[in-house]
Amino acid sequence: MMFKKKDKGKRLRKWLFILFCLLVIIPSSWVLYTKLEGEKPVIELTLQSWVVPAVFEVTGFVDDEKSGIKKLWISLLQNGKETILLDEDYSTRGFLQKGTVTRVPIKFNVDAKKMNLSDGAAKLRIAAWDYTWRDWWKGNRSYFEKDIILDTKPPVLSVLSKQHNVANGGSGLVIYKLSEPCSQSGVFVGDEFFPGHSGYYDDQDIHLAFFAIPFDYDKNTDIFIKAFDLAGNHSRSGFYYYIINKKFISDTINISDNFLNWKLPEFQTVDGFPSDKSSKDKFVFINKELRKRNNQSILDNGKKTDSQIFWNNAFGRLPNSARRANFADHRVYKYNGQIVSNAVHMGIDLASVKHAEVPVANRGKVVFLGPVGIYGNLVCIDHGCGLMSIYAHLSRMSVNIDDLVAKGDIIGYTGTSGLAGGDHLHFGMFIDHVFVNPVEWWDASWITNNINGKLETVQSMVQ
Ligand SMILES: [Zn+2]
Helix, strand or coil: CHHHHHHHHHHHHHHHHHHHHHHHHHHHHHHHHHHCCCCCCEEEEECCCCEECCEEEEEEEEECCCCCEEEEEEEEEECCEEEEEEEEECCECCCCCCECCCEEEEEEEEECCCCCCCCEEEEEEEEEEECCCHHHHCCCEEEEEEEEEECCCCCCEEECCCCCEEECCCEEEEEEEECCCEEEEEEEECCEEEECEECCCCCCCEEEEEEECCCCCCCCCCEEEEEEECCCCEEEECCCCEEECCCCCEEEEEECHHHHHHHHHHHCCCCCCCCCCCHHHHHHHHHHHHHHHHHHHHHHHHHHCCCCCCCCCCCCCCCCCEEEECCCEEEEEEECCEEEEEEEECCEEEECCCCCEEECCCCEEEEEEEECHHHCEEEEEEEECCEEEEEEEECEECCCCCCEECCCCEEEECECCCCCCCCEEEEEEEECCEEECHHHHHCHHHHHHHHHHHHHHHHHHHC
C-alpha cells in the first residue's frame, strides 16, 4: 500500500509539472521570444542631398521582420513648429499575432511652399514601432533624425567681367560671383561646358571660367553662365560677348609610299587596326579613327586641372623655329593624286633643328607624359583653371608626372614619333576639353587685354 501511495504521488507531480509547462513555461517562453523580442524596426532613409530644394523627395524603407510594423511617423521640425508628413498605423490579425506589414517603403514629396516652411535649417524626424509587447505594449521604437537645410531660392549670378571679344578657335575668360556655395557653375558654349574655378580671389564666391569658342563655331550657339546650388536650384545668366570671325586655311598633304612604309608598322598593334587592308586604308584608319581617339585621350587630361593659375604673362614658343602648320588648318590628304582623307590640325607645327630642346611654354604642372598614337611621345602641362598645353612628336621626354615646371624648363626634345613626316614640335593648347588657338597665348597684348586686364579690374572692384 505504501509503495502504491508513493507511486501515485510521483505520477501526480509529473502531471503537475507537465501542466505547469503547458500553462506557464511554454507560453511565457513564447511571449519572451516573440512578443518581447528586442529587435527594433530598421529605418533607412535617402535624400538627394542634405541641402534640399522647394520640392524634394524622401525615399527609404522601414523593416521589421520579426514582429511587423505597428506605426510609422515622419515629421519636419523647423523653428519649433512640427509638420507631420506621415502618421500611419498598420494592422495585425490579432492580439497574439504579428503585424501584417513587415516592410514599408517610404517615398513621398515634400513641398516646402505648400507646407509654409521657410528657408534654413530643419530636422527630418522619423519614428517606427513594431508589434511587440515591449514598453507596456507600445512596441520597440526606432527613432532617426536628420538635419537638413531648406534652400528654395536659386543662386544669384553676377557677371563681374565686362567685354568678352572672342575669336572662333579662341579663348575667353569670364569672371562671375555667386550668392551662395554651388555644386557646379561655369560657361556653356552650346552643349560644351567649361567649369568655373574659385580660389583666385579671397572671396570664394568669385569664379573664373576660361572657355573656348570652337573653331567651327555656329553663330546660333547659345553662350551663357549656369550655376547649380547645393539643393539643385539653378540659375542662368547671359554675358556680353562678341565673336570675331576668324577664317582658317586649307592645305594639301601628299602621302607617299615611303612615308607609309616608314610609319605604318608603328601602328600595327592599335585596337581595330585593319591589318589585312591596303596601305591606303591603313592610313585612312590612322588619320581618322585613331586621330579621333587620340584627341579624346589628350583632352581627357583637362579633368586633372588645378584650381589655381600657375602661369603668368605671355606663353613662349619653340625658339628659332619656323611655323610649318597652323591651328585649325583644314588638311586634305592625297595619295597617288587622289584625295583619300582629311582632318583638322588642332595645333601648331614648329620646326627647328633636329632633336631641339623643347622649353615649357609657361609655368605649370606635368599631368601626362607618354605615347599617344599619331602624336607620338607627348607631354601635357596643366596651367590651371582648365588651361593646358601639349608638346608632341618628341624624341625624348625629360620630366616626370606631377613635376612643377617653370617657363623655359626643358621638358624634352623634338623628334618624329607618331605620324610626323619630319622632325618638328606639334604644340597645342586646350581649355577643359576643347583645343584653342595657341597664337593668342603667345601674344602679350592679347593676354593683357583679354585675361590679365580682366583679373586686375575685378581685383580692384572687390578690394
Ligand atoms: Zn601638328
